[in-house]
Amino acid sequence: MSAPTLKIDDLKLSFKTWSGTAQVLHGISLHIKKGERVALVGESGSGKSVTARIVLGMLQQLKSARIAGSVEFEGVNLETLKPASRHALRGTRMSMIFQDPTSSLNPVYPIFAQFKEVLERAQPGITNEKAREKAISALADVAINEPDRVLDSYAFQLSGGMNQRVMIAMALANNPALLLADEPGTALDVTVQAQTLKLMSELVKKHHTSVLFISHNLGVVREFADRVYVIYKGNIVEQGPTERLFDDPKHPYTRALLSAVPRITGGGIPDLDDDPGRFTAPLVAHEGYSERELLA
Amino acid sequence: MKKTLTILTRNPLSLIGLILVGIVVLSAIFADVITPFPEHVGAVVDFSNFNKPPQWPNIFGTDLVGRDLFTRVVYAYRISLVLGIVVLAIAVPVGVAIGLAAGYLGGWTEYLLMRITDVFLSIPPLVLAMSVMGLLEPTLTNGMIAVTVMWWPWYTRLVYNLARSEKEEGYVLAAEVIGASKAHIMVREILPNCVPSILTKMTLDFGFVILIASSLSFLGLGVQPPTPDLGSMVAEGAKYLPDSWWLTVFPGLAILIAVFGFNLIGDALREILGGDQ
Amino acid sequence: MIVLIGVSLLIFAIARVIPGDPARIALGPNATAEAVVALRDKLHLNDSFLAQYGYFIADLLRGDLGLSLYTNRPVMADIAQFLPATLELVIVSGIMMVAMGLPLGILSARHRGGWIDHTVRLVTLLGVSAPAFVWAVVLMLVFSYFIRIFPIAGRISDSFSIQTVTGFLLIDTLIAGDFRAFGNTVWHIILPAFALALSGIGQAARLVRSNMVETYDKPFIEMAQAYGFPEKRIARRYAFRPSLIPSLTIIGLDFAAMLGSAFLVEAVYAWPGLSRYGVAVILRKDLNAIVGTVLVISAMFLIVNLIVDLLVSIINPRIRLSQRAS
Numbered sequence: 097m098s099a100p101t102l103k104i105d106d107l108k109l110s111f112k113t114w115s116g117t118a119q120v121l122h123g124i125s126l127h128i129k130k131g132e133r134v135a136l137v138g139e140s141g142s143g144k145s146v147t148a149r150i151v152l153g154m155l156q157q158l159k160s161a162r163i164a165g166s167v168e169f170e171g172v173n174l175e176t177l178k179p180a181s182r183h184a185l186r187g188t189r190m191s192m193i194f195q196d197p198t199s200s201l202n203p204v205y206p207i208f209a210q211f212k213e214v215l216e217r218a219q220p221g222i223t224n225e226k227a228r229e230k231a232i233s234a235l236a237d238v239a240i241n242e243p244d245r246v247l248d249s250y251a252f253q254l255s256g257g258m259n260q261r262v263m264i265a266m267a268l269a270n271n272p273a274l275l276l277a278d279e280p281g282t283a284l285d286v287t288v289q290a291q292t293l294k295l296m297s298e299l300v301k302k303h304h305t306s307v308l309f310i311s312h313n314l315g316v317v318r319e320f321a322d323r324v325y326v327i328y329k330g331n332i333v334e335q336g337p338t339e340r341l342f343d344d345p346k347h348p349y350t351r352a353l354l355s356a357v358p359r360i361t362g363g364g365i366p367d368l369d370d371d372p373g374r375f376t377a378p379l380v381a382h383e384g385y386s387e388r389e390l391l392a
Numbered sequence: 393m394k395k396t397l398t399i400l401t402r403n404p405l406s407l408i409g410l411i412l413v414g415i416v417v418l419s420a421i422f423a424d425v426i427t428p429f430p431e432h433v434g435a436v437v438d439f440s441n442f443n444k445p446p447q448w449p450n451i452f453g454t455d456l457v458g459r460d461l462f463t464r465v466v467y468a469y470r471i472s473l474v475l476g477i478v479v480l481a482i483a484v485p486v487g488v489a490i491g492l493a494a495g496y497l498g499g500w501t502e503y504l505l506m507r508i509t510d511v512f513l514s515i516p517p518l519v520l521a522m523s524v525m526g527l528l529e530p531t532l533t534n535g536m537i538a539v540t541v542m543w544w545p546w547y548t549r550l551v552y553n554l555a556r557s558e559k560e561e562g563y564v565l566a567a568e569v570i571g572a573s574k575a576h577i578m579v580r581e582i583l584p585n586c587v588p589s590i591l592t593k594m595t596l597d598f599g600f601v602i603l604i605a606s607s608l609s610f611l612g613l614g615v616q617p618p619t620p621d622l623g624s625m626v627a628e629g630a631k632y633l634p635d636s637w638w639l640t641v642f643p644g645l646a647i648l649i650a651v652f653g654f655n656l657i658g659d660a661l662r663e664i665l666g667g668d669q
Numbered sequence: 670m671i672v673l674i675g676v677s678l679l680i681f682a683i684a685r686v687i688p689g690d691p692a693r694i695a696l697g698p699n700a701t702a703e704a705v706v707a708l709r710d711k712l713h714l715n716d717s718f719l720a721q722y723g724y725f726i727a728d729l730l731r732g733d734l735g736l737s738l739y740t741n742r743p744v745m746a747d748i749a750q751f752l753p754a755t756l757e758l759v760i761v762s763g764i765m766m767v768a769m770g771l772p773l774g775i776l777s778a779r780h781r782g783g784w785i786d787h788t789v790r791l792v793t794l795l796g797v798s799a800p801a802f803v804w805a806v807v808l809m810l811v812f813s814y815f816i817r818i819f820p821i822a823g824r825i826s827d828s829f830s831i832q833t834v835t836g837f838l839l840i841d842t843l844i845a846g847d848f849r850a851f852g853n854t855v856w857h858i859i860l861p862a863f864a865l866a867l868s869g870i871g872q873a874a875r876l877v878r879s880n881m882v883e884t885y886d887k888p889f890i891e892m893a894q895a896y897g898f899p900e901k902r903i904a905r906r907y908a909f910r911p912s913l914i915p916s917l918t919i920i921g922l923d924f925a926a927m928l929g930s931a932f933l934v935e936a937v938y939a940w941p942g943l944s945r946y947g948v949a950v951i952l953r954k955d956l957n958a959i960v961g962t963v964l965v966i967s968a969m970f971l972i973v974n975l976i977v978d979l980l981v982s983i984i985n986p987r988i989r990l991s992q993r994a995s
Contacts, residue, residue, distance in 0.1 A: 152895055159782075186897030194895075200888040204910045204986060214896055250986050266896075276895075405791070511675035514974075515967045518929030523963045526951025527683055599798065607800045607933055611948050623802075630806055630937055634814035641810070644803040652798035659794065 099171030100391070101274050101306035102151065103127040107165035109146060109155070109330075120146055122330040123165065125387050128274070131304040133297075135321035135338070137311060137353070143330045144310045148276040151308070152190060153182050170273060187217035191267040192276040193296075196283035197259035201251035207262055208247035211269070218270040234265040238295050257288035264296050268303060275300060275307045282313070293320060314357055318342055323385070326350045328375050336382025346382070349375035399664055400657065409656025416650045420470040423463075432459040433467045435618040446638055453638035456628075461638065464620035465646045471621060472650065475536055476601040480594055483540045487547025488590060492578045494548070495555025506552065512545040518607055525613040535614045539605055543597070550593060554586045588665035595661055599654030606647050622647050676967045677729070680960050681722055725960075734964070735957035739950050744961035747946060752965065753836025754824060755931050755942035758865060761839075761858055762931075763924045765866035770873025770920075777874065778881035779904050789874065796871030801930040805864035805937035812860055819860045822939035826853050861938040865927055872923045873916070880912035887911075914985045921977030925970040 109121040121143045128134045136144050149155045151167055153174065167174045169190070174182055194200040202210055211234075212227040222230075228247065235243040238261040251259055260281050267275055280296070281289035297320055300307050311317050317324060317338070324341050326334040326349065334347035345351045352375070381387075400406045424430050428449050438458030446453045452461035494505040512520065521538040528534040558564060559582070567577050606623030608614040615621040622643045629639025713724050728735065734744035777789040796804075812819045824838050825831070829850040834841050839858070842851040884890065885908050893903045935944035943962065950958035982988040 154891075154894055183897050186895060188897070192892075192895040194888055194892055196888060200892040202889045202893070202907055202911070204914075204984070205906065206986075213893075213898055213902075217897055250990070252987060253990070507672070507675060510672050511679050514672050514676055514971055515680075515963060516926050516929035516970055518926070518932065519963055519966050522929075522932070522947070522951060523680065523959055524683065526954065526959055603798075603800045607802065607930075610800070610802050610933060611936060613948070613951065623800075626802060626806060627936070630802075633806070634810055637810060640806045644799065644806055647803055648795070648799040652795060655794055655798050 098130065099168070100127045100129045101132075101170060102308065103166075103168040103391070104147070104151070105166045105168070107147070107150065107167065108163070109143070109150065110162045111158075112160045112162065117162070120330050124325075124327065124330070124332045126325050126332065126335070127387065127391060128306045128308055130273075130306055131301075133300065133307040133309060133320060133322045135309040135311060135317040135324045136327055137314065137317055137324055138327035139312055139353075142327045144312075144327055145278055147327075148192065148278050148308060148310055151274075151276060152186055152192065187214060187272075188270050189272050190274040190276065191270065191272045192278065193263050193267050193280045195279040195281075196256075197263045197281070198251050198254075198256055198283075200263065201259060203250065203252055206248050206250055207254075211247065211262075211266060214266045214269055230269065231265075234269045235262070237268070237299060238262075238265045238292075240265070255288075256284045257292060260284060260288070260292040261295065264292065264299065268299055268305065271303060271305075273306060275305050276310070277307060278310045279312070280309075282311075289316070314342075314354065326353065331376070332379055333375070333377070334380045334382075335387075336385045340382050344382075346380040347375075348377055396661070396664055400660055403660055405656055406660030409653050409660065412649055412653030413657060416469055416653060417473065419466050420473050423466045423470050427460070427463040427466050429460040429463045430467075432463045433618075433620055443632075443636055445636075452642040453636075455625075455639060456632070456636075461625075461642055464625065465622065465643055468620040468622045468625065468643070469646065469650065471532065471615065471619065472602045472605060475532070475539070475605050476598045478536050479539045479543060479601050479605075480597060482536075483543035484547050484590065484594060487544035488551045488583070488586070490544070491548040491551030492555050492583060492586075495552040496559055496578050496582060497574065505548070509545045509548045509552075512542070513549065515542075517542045518604060521604060521608055522611065522613055525608060530613050530616055532615050532619065535605060535608055538608065538613075539601060542604075543601070546597075547590070547593070550589060551586050554589060555582050558582045558585050592658060592661045592665055595654055596658035599651035599658070602654075603647065603651050673968065673971060677726065677964060678722065680963050680967075681725055682718075729964075734961035737950065737955055737958040737961075739953050739955040739958060744958050747958065748943070748961055748965050750836075751941065751943045751946045754838075754940060755928070755935065755944070756969075757837045757839060758858065758862055758934070758940060758942060759924075759927045759931050761862040762866040762869065762927055765862055766869035766873050766924065766927075767920070769866070770870040771877055773870065773874035774877025774881065774916075775904060775909055777878040778885065778908065779900075781878075781882050781885070786878075790878070793871035793874045797868045797875070799868075800933060801865050801868060802933035802937055804867045805861065805934045808860050808864050809937065820857050824854060824857050824941060825850065826857075829853060861934050861940055864937070865930055865934045868930070869920075869923045869927060873920050876916050876919050877909075877912065880916050881908045884908045884912045910984075914981060917977055917981050917984070921974055924977075925973045928966050928969055 104124065104126050106123045106125055107121055108119075108123050110117045110119045124143070124147065126134070126136070136147065138144050146155060150163060151169075151174075155161045156163060169185065174185075201207065208228065208231060211231040212222070212224070215222050215227050215230055219226075231247055232243040235246060240246055240258070240261055246254065246258065246262065251262075254262070277296070281292055284292070293316060299305075309317065309321055321338050324334075324336065324338050325332050326341075326347065328349045334341065334345065334350045341350065342354065345354050381389075384390075400410060419426055436457070436459055438454075440458065441450070441454050442458035443456050444450060444454045444458075450460045450462065452465060455461055455464070490505050490509070494502045494509075515523075520542040524538040524541050525534060528537065555578075564577060564581055567581050572581070602622075605614060606621070606626075609621045609623035610627045612624070612627065614623060617624065625643035626640050626647075629636060629643070632639055713721050716724075732745055734748070736742070737744045737747055740747055773789055773793065777786045777793075780786045809821065813821045820826070825842075829842075829847070831838065831841050831845050831847065831850055834844050838854045839851065842848075842854055881904075890903065890907050893907045898907070931942065932944040932947060934940065935942045936948070943966075946958075947962050949955075950962065
């Protein structure tokens with residue numbers, strides 16, 4: 097069996113501040129196999145987003161960040177790579193989709209200029225014609241029927257949903273092995289978000305791209321992920337296959353999280369577990385879904 | 393306020409600024425005590441000691457009529473600081489009041505006030521002060537008037553922009569809904585939210601007022617001799633370069649130190665309080 | 670346009686409210702009462718303020734700013750003689766400001782928080798903390814007296830005689846095809862232009878830095894980093910270009926402010942520009958000349974700001990596209 101696309105082992109992160117160190121990740125472990133779609137779920141500030149940034153190597157440059165533990169990408173420990181070869185993975189083998197598509201695109205260049213920059217990561221020196229051809233076919237994949245108009249527009253001229261499709265097309269243009277999706281489309285209308293996520297889901301299935309899907313939206317996670325890790329204050333508290341985790345949450349925090357979702361069928365705001373002390377209970381893995389069992 | 397001061401003393405750069413400004417202000421206040429020849433402020437002549445390079449007791453040397461340069465520089469600080477205080481004490485309230493009115497009231501008030509402000513802003517600052525000065529007699533009071541005339545529009549513009557964005561904030565709408573008067577909203581609701589930016593700008597401007605005033609007197613359009621003034625000292629000394637270098641270097645350095653000090657504090661304040669560019 | 674009318678009205682009003690009778694000042698203390706009355710009539714001084722302003726504007730539109738009481742020549746001719754030297758100095762300074770201020774700001778922002786950043790910030794703050802005449806004196810002392818590499822004063826050495834065509838010596842020497850004279854002019858302008866540019870360089874660098882640092886926090890920078898675009902390219906295309914738009918307006922203002930500071934530098938370097946004329950006419954209360962000088966400088970100021978607005982609308986796609994649509 098080949099090495100998993102991503103394997104994070106006992107990852108710790110802390111920031112040095114004026115008033116001492118702030119521990120953000122307390123040693124989390126997770127992995128994603130090839131073609132697998134894994135969700136990391138938690139509330140804001142739980143450490144979801146920093147995890148994705150560590151995988152890309154974007155936090156390492158901060159002087160105040162202290163990182164321990166290992167991140168393996170396709171069997172290679174990223175810490176052992178030279179900075180240049182690690183940098184070479186970004187935008188080529190791994191890519192990322194952000195929360196707000198419109199503000200994630202450069203406002204002073206048209207879409208094509210950025211698309212070409214993305215394509216240049218995989219093919220340095222790509223010609224304008226070739227880049228345009230590739231961009232048009234990538235946009236066709238995300239169901240954009242006027243690719244030329246979109247490529248010559250600026251992000252502020254397009255709708256949020258359109259920009260989101262552009263982002264998805266860019267993220268998958270170089271056929272990466274790993275896609276990090278950080279709260280994709282949270283800034284969009286719910287219906288638009290649903291549409292674009294469906295598109296993304298179909299595309300990653302087609303390309304066998306592994307996905308780390310970071311979200312606080314349980315409904316979206318349920319639709320989209322094969323497996324789920326629940327993170328609370330820098331610790332993974334529960335992990336398991338999506339269906340079982342949703343039907344039978346075992347950890348007090350996961351239960352609270354699930355019951356916090358207002359039901360469309362009514363019944364008012366559910367009672368929340370008002371004893372957060374219990375949320376820090378140790379990790380619960382569903383049967384057969386602990387890291388040890390899955391990676392055996 | 394106290395917290396701001398603590399942060400200022402902790403940052404090495406703003407601490408240097410505080411120290412420099414402290415030295416300037418204290419020496420201006422205690423000029424009579426710390427200077428060796430306080431009588432040299434006036435039209436004193438001591439030809440036995442004229443044009444001497446720095447040496448004890450004339451640590452900055454003496455000028456062409458034998459007056460102690462250090463004494464005159466310290467007294468010039470006193471005049472510069474008074475000028476800065478007076479100019480800002482008039483320009484800031486005027487500019488802020490006009491900016492508040494234009495920004496909050498809107499309509500033709502806004503149009504009229506802002507066009508007038510634009511007129512003042514479209515003459516280069518120094519040139520405006522120069523022409524006002526040229527039409528008046530070059531004295532300290534008129535110098536203050538000239539600098540004040542060029543200064544208020546900048547506060548109008550700052551407060552105008554702030555007031556226009558604050559106007560849309562929830563707290564202003566809330567005050568309008570409960571029927572507060574326009575004067576109350578401008579002075580008690582909007583103004584307090586502009587204070588941090590105004591304070592930051594004032595700190596930076598204190599240095600720049602000194603700078604502009606010295607530029608005016610450098611051109612002979614400001615304080616007249618024998619009153620000591622940094623700008624006119626540099627102008628006078630520049631004629632005797634390079635031999636009598638101390639005549640220009642020390643007054644020039646004195647301007648630099650004062651303005652630099654205020655800028656360091658203003659810069660730090662801008663980072664702490666936020667404020668205009 | 671409204672602003673220019675306002676400026677002329679303001680200057681004119683200031684010029685008219687001052688105490689003293691311009692006719693009496695012009696003719697001197699020994700003039701007869703009849704002569705004064707005659708001149709008052711000729712200068713329309715007995716008419717109402719608005720009528721006087723009307724005459725003034727009518728003359729202005731014909732390019733007539735009146736006679737200078739100090740040089741006894743048309744103010745327009747005086748200004749035409751002295752303005753090119755000042756403009757040449759200001760333009761060279763402006764080029765220095767952009768050519769040195771922007772790269773310093775970019776450098777500082779790219780290394781934000783590091784020692785390079787701190788050094789640049791400190792040096793640029795020093796640059797803005799002294800008036801141009803102090804820098805002029807310091808530079809002269811260091812580079813003209815102690816290390817004798819630059820001339821002390823003037824625009825060109827006396828040994829050259831160049832036909833005046835444009836009044837801009839840098840251009841006139843080239844028209845004359847005299848490259849030694851051109852070199853000599855360059856050699857003369859470096860120090861005064863740098864003294865004038867120093868505070869502008871500081872302002873520009875500080876402005877670009879702070880705008881860029883703000884831009885570095887934007888999501889599209891994170892996106893560029895996540896996709897591994899080269900750091901230099903991110904600095905140039907993602908951080909600098911968007912922050913140039915707000916910076917440019919202020920840099921234009923700084924550039925225009927040099928028109929004022931040029932007076933200070935010209936005084937130190939005996940630069941034969943508008944400064945000596947301006948100060949002389951101010952001290953002599955030569956009203957026509959004061960009004961004319963201030964008007965011309967304000968017009969330059971407005972032209973610079975117009976050019977800047979135009980540039981901003983070219984580099985900002987939002988404005989460019991909205992203009993095309995309308």
